Amino acid sequence: MRWLDERSATAPYLRKALRYLFPDHWSFLLGEVALYCFVVLVATGVYLTFFFVDSTREVVYHGSYLPLHGQKMSEAYASVVHLSLSVRAGLLIRQTHHWAANVFLAAIVLHLFRVFFTGGYRKPRELTYWLGVTMLMLSLLEAFLGYSLVDDLMSGMGLVIGYSVGLSLPFVGQNLMNWLFGGEFPGGPQLWPRMYVAHILIFPILIGMLLGAHLLLVAMRHHTQFRAKRKQTERTIVGVPAWPGQAPRSIGLLVGTAGFLFLLGGLVQINPIWLWGPYHTYASTNGAQPDWYLGWLIGGLRLMPGFDVVIGHYTLVPGPFWGGAAFPLVVFGFLYLWPWLERRFSGDVAFHNLLDRPRDAPVRTGIGVGMVSWVFLVFLAGASDRVDVTFGVGYVPQIWFYRVAVLVLPVVFGVVAWWICKDLQAGERVAADRRHAQAEARLARMRRAQDSRVDSG
Amino acid sequence: MTQLLGLAIGLALLFLAAALVVVGLKLVPIEEVAEEYPPQEHPGEQQVIAELIDESGTRFTRARLFKLGLAGAGGTIGLALLAPAVSFGPLFHVGDFLRTPWRRGRRLVDENGRPLKAAEIEKENFYLAFPEGLDDEQREQVAASLVVIRLDPDQLHLPPQLKGYDAHGILAYSRICTHAGCAITLYRAPLFQPDEPRPALVCPCHYSTFDPATGGTVTFGPAGRDLPLLPLYEDSRGYLRAKGNFDGPVGPSWWGVRLWKAQP
Numbered sequence: 001m002r003w004l005d006e007r008s009a010t011a012p013y014l015r016k017a018l019r020y021l022f023p024d025h026w027s028f029l030l031g032e033v034a035l036y037c038f039v040v041l042v043a044t045g046v047y048l049t050f051f052f053v054d055s056t057r058e059v060v061y062h063g064s065y066l067p068l069h070g071q072k073m074s075e076a077y078a079s080v081v082h083l084s085l086s087v088r089a090g091l092l093i094r095q096t097h098h099w100a101a102n103v104f105l106a107a108i109v110l111h112l113f114r115v116f117f118t119g120g121y122r123k124p125r126e127l128t129y130w131l132g133v134t135m136l137m138l139s140l141l142e143a144f145l146g147y148s149l150v151d152d153l154m155s156g157m158g159l160v161i162g163y164s165v166g167l168s169l170p171f172v173g174q175n176l177m178n179w180l181f182g183g184e185f186p187g188g189p190q191l192w193p194r195m196y197v198a199h200i201l202i203f204p205i206l207i208g209m210l211l212g213a214h215l216l217l218v219a220m221r222h223h224t225q226f227r228a229k230r231k232q233t234e235r236t237i238v239g240v241p242a243w244p245g246q247a248p249r250s251i252g253l254l255v256g257t258a259g260f261l262f263l264l265g266g267l268v269q270i271n272p273i274w275l276w277g278p279y280h281t282y283a284s285t286n287g288a289q290p291d292w293y294l295g296w297l298i299g300g301l302r303l304m305p306g307f308d309v310v311i312g313h314y315t316l317v318p319g320p321f322w323g324g325a326a327f328p329l330v331v332f333g334f335l336y337l338w339p340w341l342e343r344r345f346s347g348d349v350a351f352h353n354l355l356d357r358p359r360d361a362p363v364r365t366g367i368g369v370g371m372v373s374w375v376f377l378v379f380l381a382g383a384s385d386r387v388d389v390t391f392g393v394g395y396v397p398q399i400w401f402y403r404v405a406v407l408v409l410p411v412v413f414g415v416v417a418w419w420i421c422k423d424l425q426a427g428e429r430v431a432a433d434r435r436h437a438q439a440e441a442r443l444a445r446m447r448r449a450q451d452s453r454v455d456s457g
Numbered sequence: 458m459t460q461l462l463g464l465a466i467g468l469a470l471l472f473l474a475a476a477l478v479v480v481g482l483k484l485v486p487i488e489e490v491a492e493e494y495p496p497q498e499h500p501g502e503q504q505v506i507a508e509l510i511d512e513s514g515t516r517f518t519r520a521r522l523f524k525l526g527l528a529g530a531g532g533t534i535g536l537a538l539l540a541p542a543v544s545f546g547p548l549f550h551v552g553d554f555l556r557t558p559w560r561r562g563r564r565l566v567d568e569n570g571r572p573l574k575a576a577e578i579e580k581e582n583f584y585l586a587f588p589e590g591l592d593d594e595q596r597e598q599v600a601a602s603l604v605v606i607r608l609d610p611d612q613l614h615l616p617p618q619l620k621g622y623d624a625h626g627i628l629a630y631s632r633i634c635t636h637a638g639c640a641i642t643l644y645r646a647p648l649f650q651p652d653e654p655r656p657a658l659v660c661p662c663h664y665s666t667f668d669p670a671t672g673g674t675v676t677f678g679p680a681g682r683d684l685p686l687l688p689l690y691e692d693s694r695g696y697l698r699a700k701g702n703f704d705g706p707v708g709p710s711w712w713g714v715r716l717w718k719a720q721p
Contacts, residue, residue, distance in 0.1 A: 095459070161662060165637070170712055180545065184554050184599065190545075238489055245481070252476075255473045255477060259466075259471035266460050282585060282602035288661065301637060301663045302663045302679065315710060319710065324637075
């Protein structure tokens with residue numbers, strides 16, 4: 001300790017870090033879970049790079065998996081089949097990586113819900129929040145890239161859809177995609193190395209840097225807290241210090257998250273790519289579903305009626321733009337603008353270290369529930385072909401139902417949520433009044449008793 | 458093997474986690490501590506920083522020249538950095554989007570390169586076809602692959618500009634959906650007339666549905682453009698050949714796609 005301090009002069013900072021206070025609430029662990037998933041993703045990802053070949057050069061498969069024998073496929077796909085079926089622990093690490101990506105995004109989204117519905121993004125933490133939203137966006141792209149790199153049939157179908165959405169961007173789409181892909185789809189030979197570098201270097205580093213800034217800002221401004229105890233105010237934080245209270249819990253959560261992901265990776269099959277076969281532009285399969293975090297986008301693409309904006313012979317906006325680009329832009333635009341919008345319309349410019357409960361801000365909760373149900377309904381619409389196959393409900397009627405539902409139900413849910421908040425508040429006021437009245441009555445009784453004693457005495 | 462490894466690593470980590478949580482909850486003294494939040498702002502420091510910047514501004518002369526020079530240098534370097542990025546891919550050369558490998562007289566072949574005969578094309582079935590003489594890589598071009606079907610000539614209601622595109626009821630559509638570029642690998646052939654009145658080509662990605670009897674018009678789903686049709690004829694030996702090029706650009710749409718025609 002002394003040795004280190006003499007050479008780095010960091011003892012004051014270390015002391016501060018060890019006494020850093022963590023307010024105790026289970027919902028504060030969601031962000032931590034996301035962080036630990038990121039750790040697992042990097043660790044398993046590094047292992048996968050030792051086996052992956054980033055090339056679409058065509059080879060004929062002669063590996064250990066007989067059903068694919070003699071099939072023409074890209075080196076990338078062949079290397080992942082080899083990794084999955086012939087490398088000891090290869091499949092475990094690949095499946096753990098894939099599961100970790102799914103849990104990572106789920107944890108980020110739940111963390112976002114927590115921050116949104118408790119008003120955790122308010123001054124002075126807007127910057128932290130914007131960094132978080134940006135990381136969510138980057139993580140979606142990063143996960144999509146990883147899914148695409150395998151070059152199996154499903155991933156190729158995903159990639160061409162992504163390409164088509166890019167192509168549909170007004171004014172710039174065609175040139176942009178031509179430039180990024182090195183030519184028209186399926187692109188030039190540089191495409192795969194390019195995607196690979198983006199997936200294993202550029203995006204992880206970007207996310208890592210933003211993550212560092214995010215955590216630094218959290219630490220500098222300290223955690224928010226719910227008002228659970230009388231001591232907890234806007235000025236005073238109450239919590240468990242990092243050492244010795246919080247550290248074993250947090251390390252336990254890291255190790256537990258990793259253990260859970262390895263169990264999933266070992267026991268629950270995910271994306272058995274050798275069954276899908278290699279991708280060709282002229283091949284596709286029915287019933288393809290993306291990973292859950294892209295479900296809202298496939299839903300948006302499926303839900304949108306064929307609607308190209310055309311003037312005469314001039315196509316201004318091709319259809320995929322609406323569901324694949326405009327829809328996520330609106331959602332992320334809302335997320336970025338929300339702190340500013342709320343400030344603007346509520347006039348609340350104060351410092352906030354105490355969190356709201358959702359019922360404390362009925363308008364915010366109502367709008368939030370409306371947005372969440374909007375995105376979730378579109379997400380459900382993306383799964384309507386599975387509902388058709390599993391339950392026999394026709395696809396076309398389902399789509400028409402959703403086309404109406406996504407416009408109506410979010411408003412209904414939002415208003416209901418607002419009303420529930422108001423009702424809960426009113427209930428609390430009644431309960432508080434009653435307690436108050438009871439206390440007063442008790443006080444009055446005591447006083448009367450005292451008075452009578454005095455009188456008789 | 459994978460299961461055992463996963464169980465071993467996963468359980469080992471989970472037990473360790475459980476131990477740590479027990480340590481955290483039971484063994485370590487849990488004390489709740491109260492502390493002040495950091496101050497809202499540091500006006501003193503803010504002022505010092507502002508003064509430092511102000512002072513440095515007054516000290517050096519020709520501030521305007523300096524700023525101009527700085528902006529100029531920054532802009533030039535920024536532009537210079539753009540130059541290497543331009544080499545990523547053809548930015549303005551987009552003619553390839555319209556090029557197709559189809560020429561008049563080119564035969565249709567199946568996956569194994571065997572030429573397709575008109576007599577082999579059955580109703581209620583659909584076939585994958587390519588132009589003759591393409592290597593594997595060229596077959597991946599979006600405009601190469603076709604879906605070939607046969608309809609009753611009296612079922613056919615092609616619009617006037619597509620009259621004669623079929624070879625006695627045999628139709629060859631581009632296999633690539635005009636919505637998001639997936640391959641059309643579903644053919645809904647009506648087996649029972651009252652149930653499903655019209656045959657349909659369907660893309661499994663977003664269920665865009667095209668009517669092959671009316672020239673590939675969209676009947677359901679998100680596609681915004683008809684499926685391009687390749688004109689066909691049957692030669693004297695019964696082989697199917699292209700009569701020309703598609704009636705429109707192949708593949709997913711882009712800005713201004715309807716201005717153009719497919720080119721050889």
